Amino acid sequence: MAMGFCDQIWADVAPLRQAILAHPFLTALADGTLPRDSFQHYIVQDSLYLAEYARTLAIAAARAPSAAGRLEFSDGAKVAVQVEEALHQAFFAQFGVSATTAQGAEPTPSCLGYTSYLASLAATRSYEELVAGILPCFWVYWEVGCAIKPRAVSPNPYAPWIETYADPGFGAATDRVRALVDEAAAATTPAVRDAMARAFRNATRYEWMFWDSAWRLESWPV
Numbered sequence: 001m002a003m004g005f006c007d008q009i010w011a012d013v014a015p016l017r018q019a020i021l022a023h024p025f026l027t028a029l030a031d032g033t034l035p036r037d038s039f040q041h042y043i044v045q046d047s048l049y050l051a052e053y054a055r056t057l058a059i060a061a062a063r064a065p066s067a068a069g070r071l072e073f074s075d076g077a078k079v080a081v082q083v084e085e086a087l088h089q090a091f092f093a094q095f096g097v098s099a100t101t102a103q104g105a106e107p108t109p110s111c112l113g114y115t116s117y118l119a120s121l122a123a124t125r126s127y128e129e130l131v132a133g134i135l136p137c138f139w140v141y142w143e144v145g146c147a148i149k150p151r152a153v154s155p156n157p158y159a160p161w162i163e164t165y166a167d168p169g170f171g172a173a174t175d176r177v178r179a180l181v182d183e184a185a186a187a188t189t190p191a192v193r194d195a196m197a198r199a200f201r202n203a204t205r206y207e208w209m210f211w212d213s214a215w216r217l218e219s220w221p222v
């Protein structure tokens with residue numbers, strides 16, 4: 001049987017996925033030794049990221065040609081704001097991030113690069129490219145959650161994070177978004193499919209950069 005579009009673009013980014021799974025941030029998160037300042041950096045940046053990601057999902061909802069797409073992306077926008085923000089608030093309390101620090105934080109180059117890239121897909125590219133760029137945020141985290149959960153130490157201060165992304169409900173949402181991307185790919189031209197593959201690859205690169213930036217405590221060079 002021929003490979004589906006998503007299976008193909010997923011296989012194409014195998015080296016990037018390997019680099020993500022082997023990243024020291026995630027190894028240390030699984031064994032519970034991730035330095036507190038790296039995790040603080042990550043959750044502060046991630047809450048900035050999710051606020052922008054929710055906006056991108058809302059634009060995808062508005063542009064989706066099918067009711068299934070409009071429902072999925074508008075629901076995703078709501079979940080990004082509600083559930084993941086709840087997780088972040090709990091982590092802010094657990095890891096000592098004050099409201100002033102969280103509210104005063106500016107996005108790092110990696111965070112701003114990723115959210116701006118997604119915003120540029122939403123503003124100036126096709127719906128097909130946009131949804132391909134949105135997918136790694138689901139799929140990469142689902143893969144990471146499932147890979148880390150069996151090897152994570154217990155107890156682990158990062159257990160709620162691992163549970164969130166290894167949750168079958170998150171896997172089901174990933175499958176539904178993947179189906180929408182496959183549907184969009186099937187209805188378009190080879191040139192647009194190439195552009196979709198590029199958007200998917202770039203967003204996957206940004207996923208690696210996001211963890212790497214937290215590991216390095218990235219800030220603006222000037």
Ligand SMILES: Cc1ncc(CN)c(N)n1
Pocket residue numbers: 046049050084136137138141207210
């Ligand atoms: C950067 C990033 N990418 C993906 C996810 C999972 N929704 C997240 N919370 N943050």
